[in-house]
Amino acid sequence: MTLIRDKDFGTPARTSDKQVTLEIDGRSVSVPEGTSVMRAASEAGVNIPKLCATDKLESFGSCRLCVVQVDGRRGLPSSCTLPAEEGMKVTTENEKLARVRRGVMELYISDHPLDCLTCSANGNCELQDMAGQVGLRNVRYGYDGENHLEAEKDESNPYFTFDPSKCIVCSRCVRACEEVQGTFALTIGGRGFDSHVSAGAEQSFLESDCVSCGACVDACPTATLMEDSVIEMGQPEHSVITTCAYCGVGCGFKAEMKGGEVVRMTPWKDGKANHGHSCVKGRFAWGYATHQDRITSPMIREKITDPWREVSWDEAIDYSAKRLKEVQEKYGRKSVGGITSSRCTNEEVYVVQKLIRAAFGNNNVDTCARVCHSPTGYGLKETLGTSAGTQAFDSVMEADVIMIIGSNPSDAHPVFASQMKRRLRQGAKLIIVDPRAIELVKTPHVKADYHLALRPGTNVAMINALAHVIVSEGLEQTDYIRERCDMEAYEAWREFVLRDENSPENMAEITGVPAEDIRAAARLYASAHDGKEGRAAIYYGLGVTEHSQGSTMVMGMANLAMATGNIGFEGAGVNPMRGQNNVQGSCDMGSFPHELPGYRPVSDDATRGLFEKDWGVKLDNEPGLRIPGMFDAAVEGSYKAMYIQGEDVAQSDPNTHHVEAALRNLDCLIVQDLFLNETARFAHIFLPGTSFLEKDGTFINAERRTSRVRKAMQPKNGPDGQGMDEWEITCRIARAMGYDMHYNSASEIMDEIARLTPSFAGISFDKLDRLGSIQWPCNDKAPEGTETMHVGGFVRGKGNFVVTEYVPTKEKVTRRFPLLLTTGRILSQYNVGAQTRRTKNNIWHDEDVLEIHPHDAEERNIAEGDLVSLESRMGETTLRAHISERMQPGVVYTTFHMPDTGANVVTTELSDWATSCPEYKVTAVQIRRTNKRSDWQEHYDEFTEQTRHIAE
Ligand code: SF4
Ligand code: SF4
Ligand code: SF4
Ligand code: FES
Secondary structure, three states: OOOOOOOOOOOOOOOOOOEEEEEEOOEEEEEEOOOEHHHHHHHOOOOOOOOOOOOOOOOOOOOOOOEOEEOOOOOOOEOOOOEOOOOOEEEOOOHHHHHHHHHHHHHHHHOOOOOHHHOOOOOOOHHHHHHHHHOOOOOOOOOOOOOOOOOOOEOOOOOEEEOHHHOOOOOHHHHHHHHHHOOOOEEEEOOHHHOEEEEOOOEOOOOOOOOOOOHHHHHOOOOOEEEHHHHHHOOOOEEEEEEOOOEOOOOEEEEEEEOOEEEEEEEOOOOOOOOOOOOHHHHHOOHHHHOOOOOOOOEEOOOOOOOEEEOOHHHHHHHHHHHHHHHHHHHOHHHEEEEEOOOOOHHHHHHHHHHHHHHHOOOOEEEHHHHOOHHHHHHHHHHOOOOOOOOOHHHHHHOOEEEEEOOOHHHHOHHHHHHHHHHHHOOOEEEEEOOOOOHHHEEOOEEOOEEEOOOOOOHHHHHHHHHHHHHHOOOOOHHHHHHHEOHHHHHHHHHHHHOHHHOHHHHHHHHOOOHHHHHHHHHHHHHOOEOOOEOEEEEEOHHHHOOOOHHHHHHHHHHHHHHOOOOOOOOOOEEEOOOEOOHHHHHHOOOOOOEEOOOEEOOOHHHHHHHHHHHOOOOOOOOOOOHHHHHHHHHHOOOOEEEEEOOOHHHHOOOHHHHHHHHHOOOEEEEEEOOOOOHHHHOOEEEEOOOHHHOOEEEEOOOOEEEEEOOOOOOOOOHHHOOOOHHHHHHHHHHHOOOOOOOOOHHHHHHHHHHHOHHHOOOOHHHHHHHOEEEOOOOOOOOOOOOOOOOOOEOOEOEOOOOOOOOOOOOOOOOOOOEEEEEEOOOOOOOOOOOHHHOHHHHOOOOOEEEEOHHHHHHOOOOOOOEEEEEEOOOEEEEEEEEOOOOOOOEEEEEOOOHHHOHHHHOOOOEOOOOOOEOOOOEEEEEEEOOOOOHHHHHHHHHHHHHOOEOO
16 A cells, blocks of 8 residues: 555646647657646656646746746746647756756745754655755755744644745645635735735634635645644555545545554545545544544443443344344334435445345335435436436536525535536526525625525425426427427426416515516526527525425426426536435435335336345335334334434434434334434444445445545454444344345445446446446446436436426414524534534534524524524424524524434424425424523433443
């Protein structure tokens, strides 16, 4: 294992149909027009010294270290800013150039601490390398002149330090913050000798707008911006390429290691989802993997009020199998089931659903996608024929109009948000449909053209009104529709959206958005059409799916995209912003109770036959229970045992009272996780899981991209260091129950997935290692995968328009509950927070707050920071108030990262009509000032204390 150092070509790659050929140090080099001489030289193996240039940023030309000589030209131009031209003859090394470069280095070094041997960048410092490369031997100016050596460090950021005494003012950090991240938190203040890097208006990094993405740290060629972990541990000695385990962007990372310890995670330049960028979570918030709260020994107990007893793996597995079998003997084959996790690898998920189908003998398997993107699967399959997004992330760089609906990319999908901002800064138009003014509505250099701030729960009314404008104003792409879509379905849809009831004027009252804004936004979306004159892309999130009409809305968006000819090429499409790292994969792997891997119905004899033959067992042909059905059956008493892998239903699922009642009623609850999470309070068996750093397998991101997850460290989940792969734990339970499930490696599991699932037919670990990542479908027709779906025609044959009638949610505001609560995420925390809460990310967010519009706050005499009771028809909880203009009057908002927030104590049991995805985004509530925590919160503390006890 070696340390992987990405080659830096100095300036970004260019694409052009035209090649130019030049001569560099006598070598002939051909590059696309627009390529810099520096890059051309680097591609030919000639490394011109550089300091202010890096290929992640546009060239800047400030340091003058990269000067070259060009035949027939006067002066010594900087090669990073000099475009390669046909016939150019370039010399990169001669005595004159060497003198200039040494002079540049002398100036830098005369104002630089000479502490190389004790510097944290020692061995990985571009300044040090360049001093060596230019042959610097002495500094004529001495070291006693005016300098910055006493400049004070800024250690305010919890993960990196800014030491200005080492700064060479190359501006790479400033440009990285602008060009790569799009935050514009840094500037160069002062002039001449006083020039210095400044966060915000001479603030500390923590006080500034910095979002701690790490791009500046990555770009810095010296030790000025340095990870604290490197300062503490020293430089890493080997790297392992893997994939971030937080959100659905699926960023590639290098885990940079020292033995079995992570020194730092750096974004992988060749990662196709992130191209070397990251956010604060993937880059810095990995400390939870070795947090002291981690449970590393299997544990069992008879009753949930007993203390936990640590046991060997053998005992834990046998006890699990025994209790599951006892339940089945007493209550029947269908009285047990399980939940797979979108945090886990495909291979881990696949074996859990196989355990349930083959060893439990039923289809009682569901996944956390039930509570987030199940409507995506349903809606896109009905209309287009595939339960997945249509594009690659890079496609956004071709979009001329971007419509974001119910998604907050800056917080939930930050690396993709940065890419999207880049496109917006290039001039793409932006429409945002969201009850709340998310960051993208107005941010440095990006401003939405339209923000349709609709009332929560009225998405379908909005999409119908947009469609009405497009159809009634003749903005459809009729040739596209005729060629690609089912005309009968189209005519029915057309007749429906044209009805007066769907006009923006009639829908304005329901959505709360002025008709003229809806009309203008519809015209803008439709103005980008047919792949020649412009392209429009829709990106959406849980603000679409987590509604009683979630599936309807997904189909409504697909209708709109088909009607305007915006599917089947880059820059267009309908794109779900998947929440969890592997939510796409967990759905693909057959985690739903009615579908085998690859979304094929369990009721289909031929499909079942295929799996029965391979698995050597008869399979149930009846769909099993969905998660809400499991809870209902548990409360009612017919469902008695559950195996839950990496999912914290007690915190994440709606109507906490009901979920807790269900969990209490189980005879056997097995929780497999890293921590004693909220669900584990009700468990009888705890099987310690592994963090992503200990896993071997694959994740699939929001763009259908399968990427490898590789073991950076050995599994830590076992007594006396006997860690076990999570898929092996599942296999051992299966074997203990009498079904022989055995694999030698995760790779073997993927081979089985590929053998049985047509869209994965061409995927193997070998191919992934070769290609880096693969977007499914990958098969004989597309051996290297598929970037854009539905090119030339829809997967289902003809595109299917579906009539999307607006049906208001049953959750109504009344005098008693006059406000609507909606929920979302924040950048620094992740979902139930089990991981991020165990990192220094708490510095940004250690408490969920309730955002309230000033008007609503004033009416209730609520001031910033007051404790407020949040009460719905389902329950009550207490939070701190944050008065915010981002809200519209009548709507309040909170995040749900902290368990004792109890956001789900108030959410209802209403759900999407097609998929049972909970309606998290609309709850009628009342708020009032209070001075105490709610009864639920008091009870929570007590019960948590009681049920987390581990026997000494
Ligand atoms: S902090 Fe680093 S990247 Fe920024 S100007 Fe100084 S040396 Fe260059
Ligand atoms: S960490 Fe990211 S956001 Fe913060 S200053 Fe650096 S580049 Fe900008
Ligand atoms: S954007 Fe998502 S995948 Fe990328 S580093 Fe952040 S959390 Fe990880
Ligand atoms: S690297 Fe070209 S001017 Fe600095």
